[in-house]
Amino acid sequence: MIIITQLIRVGDVVMFRIEFCFVEDIKLSHTTLRTWDNRRLMILNSLFQSEVVVNYSSQDPSMIISVIVDIRYESDIDKEGV
Numbered sequence: 001m002i003i004i005t006q007l008i009r010v011g012d013v014v015m016f017r018i019e020f021c022f023v024e025d026i027k028l029s030h031t032t033l034r035t036w037d038n039r040r041l042m043i044l045n046s047l048f049q050s051e052v053v054v055n056y057s058s059q060d061p062s063m064i065i066s067v068i069v070d071i072r073y074e075s076d077i078d079k080e081g082v
Contacts, residue, residue, distance in 0.1 A: 017051065019041065021033035029044065
């Protein structure tokens with residue numbers, strides 16, 4: 001059904017349960033999702049029929065993404081300039 005309905009496609013950015021993921025591969029029996037920290041989730045396609053999946057790139061390819069910035073405790077966050 002996923003392949004026929006094309007609710008998600010390879011390359012889409014989705015939220016599945018509490019995981020922010022990129023759709024990497026869609027097979028007949030399962031879909032592979034890659035999380036933001038490079039974990040692979042192998043989801044049975046039957047789960048997509050009973051779960052809510054938010055597709056951020058379905059209609060609009062522009063999206064909001066998280067940017068992780070590491071700041072040391074010793075850093076002066078009030079310092080201006082780069």
